Structures are given as C-alpha cells and as structure tokens.
Amino acid sequence: MVNRQPTLSDVARHxxxxxxxxDRVVNRRGNVAAKSLARVEAxxxxxxxxxxxxxxxxxxxxxxxxxxxxxxxxNAFFGHMRDVIEAQRERLLPERFDLQVVTSPAFDPALLSxxxxxxxPDMLDGVAVVAIDASEVVEAVQRLRGAGVPVITLVSDLxxxxxxxxxxxxxxxxxxxxxxMIRLAHLTRPAVVLPILGARTARDHxxxxxxxxxxxxxxxxxxxxxxxxxPDLVETKLSDALDRHPEITAIYxxxxxxxxxxxxxxxxxxxxxxxxxxxxxxxxxxxxQGLIDVIIDQRPEEEIRQTVARLRDLADRRPPAPEPAIxxxxxxxxxxPPPHGAASDMPPEGDHP
Amino acid sequence: MVNRQPTLSDVARHxxxxxxxxDRVVNRRGNVAAKSLARVEAxxxxxxxxxxxxxxxxxxxxxxxxxxxxxxxxNAFFGHMRDVIEAQRERLLPERFDLQVVTSPAFDPALLSxxxxxxxPDMLDGVAVVAIDASEVVEAVQRLRGAGVPVITLVSDLxxxxxxxxxxxxxxxxxxxxxxMIRLAHLTRPAVVLPILGARTARDHxxxxxxxxxxxxxxxxxxxxxxxxxPDLVETKLSDALDRHPEITAIYxxxxxxxxxxxxxxxxxxxxxxxxxxxxxxxxxxxxQGLIDVIIDQRPEEEIRQTVARLRDLADRRPPAPEPAIxxxxxxxxxxPPPHGAASDMPPEGDHP
DNA sequence: AACAAAATGATATACGTCTATCAAAATTGA
DNA sequence: TCAATTTTGATAGACGTATATCATTTTGTT
Numbered sequence: 121m122v123n124r125q126p127t128l129s130d131v132a133r134h135x136x137x138x139x140x141x142x143d144r145v146v147n148r149r150g151n152v153a154a155k156s157l158a159r160v161e162a163x164x165x166x167x168x169x170x171x172x173x174x175x176x177x178x179x180x181x182x183x184x185x186x187x188x189x190x191x192x193x194x195n196a197f198f199g200h201m202r203d204v205i206e207a208q209r210e211r212l213l214p215e216r217f218d219l220q221v222v223t224s225p226a227f228d229p230a231l232l233s234x235x236x237x238x239x240x241p242d243m244l245d246g247v248a249v250v251a252i253d254a255s256e257v258v259e260a261v262q263r264l265r266g267a268g269v270p271v272i273t274l275v276s277d278l279x280x281x282x283x284x285x286x287x288x289x290x291x292x293x294x295x296x297x298x299x300x301m302i303r304l305a306h307l308t309r310p311a312v313v314l315p316i317l318g319a320r321t322a323r324d325h326x327x328x329x330x331x332x333x334x335x336x337x338x339x340x341x342x343x344x345x346x347x348x349x350x351p352d353l354v355e356t357k358l359s360d361a362l363d364r365h366p367e368i369t370a371i372y373x374x375x376x377x378x379x380x381x382x383x384x385x386x387x388x389x390x391x392x393x394x395x396x397x398x399x400x401x402x403x404x405x406x407x408x409q410g411l412i413d414v415i416i417d418q419r420p421e422e423e424i425r426q427t428v429a430r431l432r433d434l435a436d437r438r439p440p441a442p443e444p445a446i447x448x449x450x451x452x453x454x455x456x457p458p459p460h461g462a463a464s465d466m467p468p469e470g471d472h473p
Numbered sequence: 474m475v476n477r478q479p480t481l482s483d484v485a486r487h488x489x490x491x492x493x494x495x496d497r498v499v500n501r502r503g504n505v506a507a508k509s510l511a512r513v514e515a516x517x518x519x520x521x522x523x524x525x526x527x528x529x530x531x532x533x534x535x536x537x538x539x540x541x542x543x544x545x546x547x548n549a550f551f552g553h554m555r556d557v558i559e560a561q562r563e564r565l566l567p568e569r570f571d572l573q574v575v576t577s578p579a580f581d582p583a584l585l586s587x588x589x590x591x592x593x594p595d596m597l598d599g600v601a602v603v604a605i606d607a608s609e610v611v612e613a614v615q616r617l618r619g620a621g622v623p624v625i626t627l628v629s630d631l632x633x634x635x636x637x638x639x640x641x642x643x644x645x646x647x648x649x650x651x652x653x654m655i656r657l658a659h660l661t662r663p664a665v666v667l668p669i670l671g672a673r674t675a676r677d678h679x680x681x682x683x684x685x686x687x688x689x690x691x692x693x694x695x696x697x698x699x700x701x702x703x704p705d706l707v708e709t710k711l712s713d714a715l716d717r718h719p720e721i722t723a724i725y726x727x728x729x730x731x732x733x734x735x736x737x738x739x740x741x742x743x744x745x746x747x748x749x750x751x752x753x754x755x756x757x758x759x760x761x762q763g764l765i766d767v768i769i770d771q772r773p774e775e776e777i778r779q780t781v782a783r784l785r786d787l788a789d790r791r792p793p794a795p796e797p798a799i800x801x802x803x804x805x806x807x808x809x810p811p812p813h814g815a816a817s818d819m820p821p822e823g824d825h826p
Numbered sequence: 827a828a829c830a831a832a833a834t835g836a837t838a839t840a841c842g843t844c845t846a847t848c849a850a851a852a853t854t855g856a
Numbered sequence: 857t858c859a860a861t862t863t864t865g866a867t868a869g870a871c872g873t874a875t876a877t878c879a880t881t882t883t884g885t886t
Contacts, residue, residue, distance in 0.1 A: 124534075125567055127872055138835045143874075153833060153883090170567035174527035175872035178841045181477075211794060214478060214523035296807035304766060304805070305657050307746065335807060393660065413657060421797045441564060444774045445810050450803040452657070454649035454688060457798050480842060491865045496844075506853090506863060528842035531871045 126167040135163035146171065173436055177216065185218045186431050187239060188274070189249040191226035195349075195376060196400035198250075201420045208424055217428065229254035236260035241267035246431035248274045248287070253323055258282050270434035274427055275418070276324055284434055287427045287446065289418045291324045294448040295331025295374070298395045301414050301450065302336065302370045305393045311339035314361055314368050314392070318349035318375030328374040328397075342368070351380030358384040368392045382406045399451055407453055415451040422446060479520040488516035499524070526789055530569065538571045539784050540592060541627070542602040544579035548702075548729060549753035551603075554628075554773045561777055570781065582607035589613035594620035599784035601627045601640070606676055611635050623787035627780055628771070629677055637787055640780045640799065642771045644677045647801040648684025648727070651748045654767050654803065655689065655723045658746045664692035665720050667745070669711065671702035671728030681727040681750075695721070704733030711737040721745045735759045752804055760806055768804040775799060 132142035137156055144152045145160040146169075152160075163169070176182070188205060190198050202221055209219040224235040232249075233256035239247065247264060251257055251273040261271050261282055272285035280286075302311055315332060317325040333341060345361060347354035354377040362368060362384070373381055373396040382402060385391050394412040396403060406412045426443050433440045485495035490509055497505045498513040505513075516522070529535070541558060543551050555574060562572040577588040585602075586609035592600065600617060604610055604626040614624050614635055625638035633639075655664055668685060670678040686694060698714060700707035707730040715721060715737070726734055726749040735755060738744050747765040749756060759765045779796050786793045 125569070125872095129872085140836075141834060144834090147874075149875095151833060156833080172531075172567070172872055174568070175531050175841090176874070178525075178528050178531060178843090178871095179873045179875085181841055207795070214525070215527075216478065293808055297805060300805040300807045301657070304654070304746070305660055307658055309661060331807075393657070419797065442560070444772065447808045447810055450805070450808070452650060452653040452803070454653045454684075455646055455800045455803070457800055482842085493866075494864060497864090500844075504863065509864080525842055528871090529844070531841095531873095532843040532845085534871055 125172070126169045127172070128169065131160065131163045131167055131169045134167055135159040171438075173438075183216045183218050184245050184432055184435055185220075185243060186246045186248065186428070186435075187220045187222055187244060188427070189222045189224055189232070189235060189247065190274075191250055192223040193226050195226070196402070197376065197398045197420070200400060201424065204421050204424050208428060212428070217432075219428070227252065229256050233257050233260035236264060239264065239269075241269045244269050245435040247271045248427045248431060250275050251278045251283070252276065253278055270431065272427065272430055272434070274423065285430050285440065287423050287430065289446050289448050291327035292331035292334075294397070294416055294418075295328035295333075295372075296335045297331075297448045297450065298328070298372045298414075298416060299332045299335035301395060302372065302393065303339070305413070306339065306369065309369070311336070311369050312342065312365070312367050313339060313370045313372060314342045314345065314358075314365070316345045316347055316354060316358065316371065316373040316375065316381065318377070319346055320344070322375070325374045332372060332374075347373075347375060347377045347380070349376040351377045351383070353377065353380065355380030355384045362388070371395070373397065378403055378406075382411055385411055399456070404456065404459075407451065407456070410453070413452070417449045417451055418446060419449055478525070479522045480525070481522065484513065484516045484520055484522045487520055488512040526791075534569075536569045536571050537598050537785055537788055538573075538596060539599045539601065539781070539788075540573045540575055540597060541780070542575045542577055542585070542588060542600065544603055545576040546579050548579070549755070550729065550751045550773070553753060554777065557773050557777045561781060565781070570785075572781070580605065582610050586610050586613035589617060592617065592622075594622045597622050598788040600624045601780045601784060603628050604631045604636070605629065606631055623784065625780065625783055625787070627776065638783050638793070640776050640783065642799050642801050644680035645684035645687075647750070647769055647771075648681035648686075648725075649688045650684075650801045650803065651681070651725045651767075651769060652685045652688035654748055655692070655725065655746065658766070659692065659722065662722070664689070664722050665695065665718070666692060666723045666725060667695045667698065667711075667714055667718070667721050669698045669700055669707060669724065669726040669728065669734065671730070672699055673697070675728070678727045685725060685727075700726075700728060700730045700733070702729035704730045704736070706730065706733065708733030708737045715741070724748070726750065731756055731759075735764055738764055752809070757809065757812075760804065760809070763806070766805070770802045770804055771799060772802055 128142050128146065129139055132139045135142060137160060141152060141156055142160050145157055146164070190201060205219060205221055212219060222235060224232045229252045232252055236249065236257070237260050241264060247269055249261070249271060258278055261278065264271050265284070270284040272287060273283045275288040277286045277288065302313060313336060315329055317329060320326065329344065342365065345357045347357060358381055370393040375397070378396050379402050381396065385394065395414040395416065396412060397416050399415050399417040403412070403415055407415055423446060426446065429443065430440055481495050481499065482492055485492045488495060490513060494505060494509055495513050498510055499517065543555060558572060558574055565572060575588060577585045582605045585605055589602065589610070590613050594617060600622055602614070602624060611631055614631065617624050618637070623637040625640060626636045628641040630639045630641065655666060666689060668682055670682060673679065682697065695718065698710045700710060711734055723746040728750070731749050732755050734749065738747065748767040748769065749765060750769050752768050752770040756765070756768055760768055776799060779799065782796065783793055
C-alpha cells in the first residue's frame with residue numbers, strides 16, 4: 121500500500137510552523153524569516169512533499185489558457201495539425217484547458233512578431249509557436265516570456281536560449297535518416313540522388329540537406345531543385361530533371377509541393393526510389409499505390425500531445441515530464457497508421473481474432 | 474473566453490431538482506422517480522455537463538491502483554519495460570497513481586492464471602497483463618473483469634472479447650513492414666531471406682512470419698530457424714545456415730536471442746541485410762556499429778504511457794481518449810532515440826523565475 | 827526601553843464532488 | 857383515508873490548496 125501523500129499541513133507540523141508560514145514559503149510570498157524558510161524547505165524535502173496540482177487548480181478554478189500560433193494557408197500538413205488541435209481542444213475542455221489557435225501568414229517574420237505582440241500576457245498561461253528564426257520574432261517571444269508567459273517552439277525552432285522548449289524533430293536527423301534509407305536501397309549499386317527543397321534559405325530544409333549529404337558517403341548528390349513548395353513548379357522542374365538525368369536512382373523531397381512530384385512520377389513507366397516528408401492525404405495515397413517508397417513524418421498528433429503536456433508543466437512551474445523524443449518516423453506502405461484523421465488507438469482489427 | 478464549465482449544481486438548478494437528486498442520478502444511486510431521472514439527464518445533455526474528475530478524486534482521496542503483470546526473467550525487452558514502468562511510477566505517485574509490477578514465469582499459462590487469480594479485486598482499479606492466449610488465462614481474466622476490474626492486454630493479446638483493450642503492435646503488420654524493407658533493399662536483385670524465430674508455436678512470431686510471407690512476393694523465403702529465443706542456439710544455427718547458404722541476402726529475426734545473432738555476424742567479412750526486433754542495448758550497439766541494418770521496435774515508453782492513460786479512463790468510466798496507434802517503428806542508425814533508458818527530449822532547463 | 831517593522835499564527839472561504847443524514851413531501855396500497 | 861413506502865430536499869463534512877484578514881508575537885533600531 122501507498123502511504124498517504126504528505127499535505128502542506130503535514131509539512132507545517134513537521135517544521136513546527138503554522139500552515140500559513142508553510143504556505144508563505146512554498147508559494148514564495150516573502151516575509152518569512154530565513155530560519156523558518158530553511159526549516160520548511162527541509163521538511164518539504166524530508167517528507168517528499170509534492171503539491172497536489174489537482175487540488176490547487178480546483179481551489180483557483182484554474183483554466184489553462186494556451187495559444188498555438190500556426191502559419192496560415194492551405195498547406196496540408198498544418199491543416200492536419202489544426203484538425204488535431206481541434207480534436208484535443210474538445211477533449212480537454214472539461215479538464216479546464218482552453219486551447220486557441222491563432223494563424224499568421226506563412227514565412228513572414230514581421231507579421232508573426234505582430235501576431236505575437238498582439239497576445240495579451242494577462243490572458244495567457246502559455247504559447248506554442250511555429251517559429252521563424254528572425255530577430256523580430258525572437259524579440260516578440262522575449263517580450264512574452266518577460267511578461268511571465270512561457271513560450272515553446274513547435275516544428276520550427278528558435279535558438280535554445282530563446283524559448284522554454286522545442287517540440288519537433290531534429291531536421292538534420294531527418295536528412296540523415298533519408299540518406300540511410302537511400303543507402304539501404306543501394307547496397308549493391310551506386311546511387312544518384314536528386315534533392316528537392318522549397319528554398320535554400322529555409323532553415324529546416326537546409327538542415328535536412330546537410331544531414332543527407334553527411335550520410336550519403338560516396339554516392340552521387342546532384343544539384344538541388346528549388347520548388348518553392350509549389351506543386352506546379354515542383355512538377356515541371358522535376359520532369360525536366362528526370363528527362364535530362366536518366367541516371368537518377370533516388371529522389372529526396374525535403375519540402376512541400378509534393379502533389380506536383382507525384383504527378384510528375386505518375387506518368388512514367390520506371391521511376392527512381394522516392395522519399396518525401398509528411399504523411400498527408402496525397403502522400404499517403406501515393407505510398408499506398410506504390411508511386412513512392414518512404415515517407416518521413418513528424419507525427420503531429422504526438423507533437424500536439426507533448427506540446428500541451430509541456431505547456432501545462434510550465435504553467436504549473438514543475439519540472440517537465442520526460443517524454444519520448446520526437447524522432448523522424450519512417451513510414452512504408454505497410455506500417456501506416458489507420459486512415460482517419462484523428463488516429464484511433466486500436467490496431468485495425470482482424471489481427472488478433 | 475471559455476464559459477465556465479457547468480457544475481452539478483447548475484444541472485440541478487436547470488432540471489428544477491435539488492443537488493441531492495441530481496447526484497442520485499449521475500451516480501446511479503437509485504430511488505429516483507422516472508420523471509426526475511429523465512429531467513436530470515436532459516439537463517446534463519443540454520448543459521453539456523461533464524463531471525470534474527479532479528474534484529471527484531479529491532473528494533474521495535482516490536488513488537488509482539493498477540497492477541501490471543509481466544513475464545519474469547532477464548529478457549532485455551521486458552527488463553527495459555520494467556525500468557520504464559518504474560520511472561512512471563515515481564512520476565505518478567504524487568498524482569495518486571499506485572503502479573505495481575507483478576511478474577509471472579514466462580510462457581506458463583497455468584502460473585499466469587494463478588498469478589491473476591491471486592490479485593484481490595477489491596484492492597485494484599485495473600490490470601494490464603502481457604497475456605498468454607490460453608483458456609486458463611482467459612478464465613482468470615474473466616474472473617477479474619466479472620469482479621469489476623478492467624483488464625487490458627499489453628504487448629501480447631487475447632481475443633477482443635476477453636479484455637477491455639489492447640496496447641501493443643499488430644504483429645502481422647510488423648512482419649509486413651520487415652518484408653517491405655527487404656524489398657526496398659532488393660529493388661534490382663532477387664532476395665533470399667532467412668527467417669529466425671523463437672518457436673513456431675509462439676503466436677506473435679507466427680503472425681510476423683505470416684506478414685513477412687505476404688509481402689515478400691517473388692523473393693525467396695528459406696525455411697525458418699527456431700532459436701528458442703536463446704542466444705547460444707541462435708548463434709550456432711545461424712552460423713551453420715550462413716555456411717550452407719552463401720546465397721542468403723537478408724535475415725529477419727522475429728524473436729529474442731539476438732545477442733547470438735550478432736555474435737554470429739560479427740566475425741564475417743560480408744553479411745546479408747539484417748532486420749530484427751526490439752531496441753535494447755545490444756541491438757542498439759549492433760545498429761550503431763553497422764552490424765545490422767534495421768530494428769523494428771514497439772516503443773515501450775509509449776506503450777506504458779498509453780496503458781496508464783487507458784486504465785485511468787477505464788477506472789473513471791469514461792470513453793477512452795483517442796491515442797495514436799502503436800505502429801511498428803523503424804529504426805536505422807540515424808533516427809535512434811537518445812541513449813538514456815528513460816528518454817528525455819529536453820535539457821532539464823530552469824523554468825520561470 | 828520604547829517603538830516601528832517584520833514575522834508568525836489562527837482562521838475563514840472557496841473550488842466541485844462524494845457521501846451521509848434527517849426531515850419533509852409525494853406517492854402508493856388497502 | 858390512514859399508514860407504509862418511496863422520493864425529494866436541505867445541509868454538512870471531507871478532500872488539499874490558494875488566498876485573505878487580523879491579531880499577536882518576535883525582531884531590530886535608536
């Protein structure tokens with residue numbers, strides 16, 4: 121059996137002070153003599169007192185008010201992420217979580233910093249933002265943090281000193297993983313790899329490319345195609361490259377606009393090995409139909425779950441719960457999650473009769 | 474802003490009954506006239522009342538008492554799983570979770586059912602068991618469930634009618650995934666695949682083998698080696714097979730005893746492609762050193778997290794939270810999680826001053 | 827020693843639920 | 857219609873914490 125968890129009254133009794141004084145210590149209200157402070161802290165340690173967060177929240181009728189700032193637009197990945205957040209929002213409402221989604225035009229640091237500046241720190245317990253690594257954004261984040269609002273970055277990071285946490289994958293590792301898969305498919309022959317990205321200036325794309333190059337070894341890496349994350353551009357540029365370089369054995373697409381990539385491949389009778397990023401409806405279909413081989417995904421469901429957990433721990437001012445790292449997940453045709461947007465937790469039947 | 478969540482008092486007022494009557498309805502205490510019952514239920518629906526679980530647990534000084542029944546022994550996988558549970562146990566103690574681990578000798582249905590029979594239903598709010606699919610076990614589980622204790626299966630399942638949930642991977646999908654990886658490594662040449670498993674009678678191994686065969690297509694599948702999950706046996710049998718079949722291009726090990734597999738490969742100058750199951754210290758090292766190519770893992774951290782969440786929902790008698798499916802995870806050398814047993818994704822930062 | 831300032835203690839209320847008790851009202855049966 | 861039964865209402869205490877108030881004690885200063 122578990123012994124009853126110690127309460128703050130237990131701590132006060134053990135320290136030989138009143139409940140009020142113990143409360144002054146643990147809630148840092150000041151006006152406590154150094155001696156009392158030390159005794160209370162000693163008792164906290166001795167008894168292993170941990171604040172009962174449920175009781176604390178109840179007493180304050182606390183609501184966790186979190187804002188998630190996502191890029192605006194119709195991008196399939198962030199569209200899915202918004203769906204995931206919406207599902208969580210409804211689930212978490214009765215547990216007193218108020219999740220709000222705010223959008224800001226993609227790739228625009230000035231507008232993003234304005235959006236962040238428009239958030240009222242007094243109405244917030246935490247912010248998660250898909251960051252753009254620019255000085256205005258860093259400043260806007262620092263203003264929030266200075267006002268006591270914890271900020272974590274989501275999917276796209278700022279420097280480690282400028283946020284209270286990062287939930288997302290390491291993009292160099294994603295690139296290395298892609299390279300490893302390409303090597304696995306070229307155990308007995310040389311590879312000629314065509315990299316496609318949105319823009320050389322996009323930091324996450326650059327990191328992926330760097331990781332790719334590191335692990336690719338002696339295999340050949342062609343010049344990158346910049347597709348601006350636009351399907352039409354990707355389609356024409358890729359078609360052209362495939363015509364000019366029939367020796368290509370693998371394609372790694374680091375950005376978005378993959379609907380165009382799929383269209384470019386669909387007509388051809390033979391195709392190279394293909395790896396791309398993010399499991400979204402059109403990439404899923406392409407994988408199921410055998411038009412591509414591998415999808416590297418960052419599991420947005422898991423990212424949102426961890427984001428809420430982390431924001432909550434930050435709001436409660438307690439050490440973050442250890443969570444499994446979010447690693448680039450490798451999907452092939454056979455280990456895809458069940459199709460419905462909001463994932464189900466059970467294996468798709470039939471396996472265990 | 475969020476409107477305040479309705480309380481049971483709000484429901485009572487809306488229904489025009491006293492708090493006591495509303496309470497009688499929602500907590501099914503009986504002695505309520507049909508008319509009152511209907512009105513309260515209508516008000517619950519109208520206001521969207523959801524019980525505040527935190528307040529309820531506080532009022533009852535509730536502790537969630539869960540037991541996890543694992544196979545006994547030094548198996549690296551279950552050893553790791555126990556470490557993971559222990560880490561969670563400490564974390565969850567202040568939140569009034571009492572996680573107990575009970576072990577039972579591996580592969581012994583009779584002893585497992587005895588172990589289950591030895592659990593006192595009155596001292597328990599839920600059980601998770603690594604099941605053995607045998608009638609005695611099913612009966613023991615049914616006795617627990619009949620006594621009001623929810624039981625979920627972990628890693629190894631019973632039939633869907635005999636438990637309140639299953640947390641683990643679908644093993645046929647794991648086998649299919651392995652086959653897909655083998656195919657990816659044989660895009661331009663035929664594969665000759667050597668399957669290794671613990672015993673043909675082990676259901677999860679059988680499922681993996683079936684999945685493998687389904688996806689392997691025209692490639693050659695050799696006769697299985699039975700290694701009894703024992704490193705020494707695996708080592709000698711594999712060495713022998715490699716000597717007799719130099720044409721082998723891939724090995725898929727579905728069971729344990731992989732330390733022997735690694736020893737058998739370590740001496741050789743060339744080796745086939747190798748896929749095996751479960752990320753444990755020795756398999757991790759082999760992957761990092763390039764002795765094997767792929768590890769298929771079931772993420773025990775994630776399984777334990779979901780297990781606790783599911784048991785809690787069952788104990789609270791509320792619909793299970795949607796959780797992302799646990800899919801066979803593909804690890805290559807580059808997307809391994811951070812090495813420390815209990816994974817942490819963040820440096821243990823200082824929080825807000 | 828006298829006084830202000832700082833520290834402490836005692837206590838009350840609130841959060842939303844569960845549980846229990848007792849009295850009052852409504853319904854049922856004969 | 858009267859008694860027995862069922863149903864309902866009102867209310868109080870407990871869970872552990874946060875917050876506030878006010879009186880009292882201790883400390884520091886000159």
